Amino acid sequence: MSITQDRQEIADLLLRYTGALDRSEWDAVRTVFTDEPDIDFGPMGSWKGADAVGGFIDTFSGLLEQTGTKPGHILHRTSNQTITLAGDDAEVRTYLDALLLTGFNEAGLQAIGYYDDHLVRTAAGWRVDRRRFTIVRMGPIGAVQDGP
DSSP, X not given: OOHHHHHHHHHHHHHHHHHHHHTTOHHHHHTTEEEEEEEEOGGGOEEESTTHHHHHHHHHHHHHHTTSSOEEEEEEEEEEEEEEEETTEEEEEEEEEEEXXXXXXXXXXXXXXXXXXXXXXXXXXXXXXXEEEEEEEEEEEEOOOSOO
């Protein structure tokens, strides 16, 4: 496989992850990681081993439930991605600006930071083996309202 193909597969994999989070497609989130990843989201939590992805999903979906209303739009916007390949390993940094909105999409939580990922080539393609999310800013946005 060429370097260009590897880079495109990695970029597609990481976009598949954020899209799956936005749609709450938890089974699709699991397909992005190896069987025993190391996931560290700093103060949000860290998980390692076979249950790591499940622990992360429980925490992420718990954030959605804390709003006390039905979830609104979830938007993970990524940019400034750098990919460094070394055979069957890759180091990737991706900037993130995420919005988790309440049901009326006028308030919610914003998280800004970056992912530092280690990926490995598996028989199923590239997978994230280690993910570190560094939070630059996280906090509420907008004002919660009772109706439209």
